Amino acid sequence: xxxxxxNQQSPDPTGAExxxxxxxxxxxxxxxxxxxxxxxxxxxxGWSWSQVAEALGVTRQAVHKKHHRRLETxxxxxxxxxx
Amino acid sequence: xxxxxxxxxxxTLKTVITASIEEAIRRGAAKVEAEHLLLSIAxxxxxxxxxxxxxxxxxxxxxxxxQDERARALRAAGIEPVSDERLHATxxxxxxxxxxxxxxxxxxxxxxxxNRGSAERERLAVADALIGVLxxxxxxxxxxxEYAGVDRAALIARLERF
Numbered sequence: 001x002x003x004x005x006x007n008q009q010s011p012d013p014t015g016a017e018x019x020x021x022x023x024x025x026x027x028x029x030x031x032x033x034x035x036x037x038x039x040x041x042x043x044x045x046g047w048s049w050s051q052v053a054e055a056l057g058v059t060r061q062a063v064h065k066k067h068h069r070r071l072e073t074x075x076x077x078x079x080x081x082x083x
Numbered sequence: 084x085x086x087x088x089x090x091x092x093x094x095t096l097k098t099v100i101t102a103s104i105e106e107a108i109r110r111g112a113a114k115v116e117a118e119h120l121l122l123s124i125a126x127x128x129x130x131x132x133x134x135x136x137x138x139x140x141x142x143x144x145x146x147x148x149x150q151d152e153r154a155r156a157l158r159a160a161g162i163e164p165v166s167d168e169r170l171h172a173t174x175x176x177x178x179x180x181x182x183x184x185x186x187x188x189x190x191x192x193x194x195x196x197x198n199r200g201s202a203e204r205e206r207l208a209v210a211d212a213l214i215g216v217l218x219x220x221x222x223x224x225x226x227x228x229e230y231a232g233v234d235r236a237a238l239i240a241r242l243e244r245f
Contacts, residue, residue, distance in 0.1 A: 010220035014229050022226060023160035026153045030165060033111045036172035074173035 039067050043076050092193070093201075096208040099127045107178045111170065114181035117216050118149055118223050124213050131210040131242065138238045140231065148231040152223060155230065183222055191215030192243065210245045217242070 012018060035056075042052050053060040071078060092100070102123035107115040125132050125142040135141065140148070154164045192211040196204050217239050219225055228235050 013221050013225040018221060018226070019156065019159040022152070022156035022223070023162075025223065026156035027160060027162065029112070029153070030157065030162070030170075032113050033170045033172065034165065036111060036175070037170050040172045069177075070173055070175050073176065 036067070036070070039063065040071060040074065040076070043067075043071055043078065049078070092188070092212070093205045093208045095127075095129070095205055096212055099123050099129070099209055099212070102126065103184065104178065108174045108176060111172060111174055112178055113175060115178050115184055116181040116223065117183035117187040117219060118145075118227070120184050120187060120212065121145055121216050121224055122149075124209055124216070127209055129209040130206075130245065131213045134210070134238065134241055134245075135213070138233050138241075140228070140233055140238075144231065145227070148227040149223065151230050152227040156226075183219065183224070186219060187215040188212060189215065190218040195243075207245055210242045214239055214242050 039052055039056075042055070047055075049064050050060045053063040056063060068078075100120065100123070103119040104115050106119040106122045110119070112119065122142065122145055125135050125140065125145050132141075135145070157164055192214040193204075193208070196207050196211065199207075216224060217228075217235055225235060
């Protein structure tokens with residue numbers, strides 16, 4: 001890799017490199033929000049934590065830890081059987 | 084969670100920072116970032132909010148600019164924005180502090196007024212925090228402000244004269 005230019009000037013915040021980095025930020029935010037919405041929708045439709053976890057490709061513990069409190073606040077009757 | 088972030092910042096700014104948490108929650112954000120502080124400053128009724136509005140950045144304009152920034156950033160990756168309806172979810176009521184709001188409060192102009200009286204520091208606290216938000220050269224806020232066609236440096240200069 002070529003070394004970065006030595007001047008201390010800040011790069012253009014809307015230049016090509018900044019656009020790609022901003023896309024990463026926007027995609028992460030979108031993925032987070034879509035996950036919140038999609039998990040909630042599935043749980044409202046009666047999916048179990050294990051089913052949601054399997055569909056997301058993560059462990060049941062991970063999905064439970066991330067969403068349990070939020071969905072309890074939402075008053076969703078969480079399925080405890082068929083976990 | 085907020086204590087470490089704003090221990091010495093005064094009552095007025097504390098209220099504005101607390102409102103920034105609400106902005107983050109309302110937007111379904113996992114972290115409270117500088118853009119949420121920018122929004123809560125715009126809604127604060129402080130002289131700093133008036134300076135923002137005079138520059139064309141009242142609350143609705145900032146909201147629109149932030150939305151525009153995200154849409155452009157997603158399009159840079161070939162993604163069309165997803166409708167708010169599909170993203171509707173019960174909010175996480177406990178977002179954590181993001182790096183950008185910490186940086187903003189570090190970059191704020193508080194030290195410049197250390198030798199002034201407490202009433203004067205209180206009067207300037209929100210403007211000082213706004214300077215910190217605006218001093219970021221990279222990231223969501225400077226991008227949104229540039230897309231909105233607002234001169235960030237001129238706005239900082241005006242706030243520094245408060």
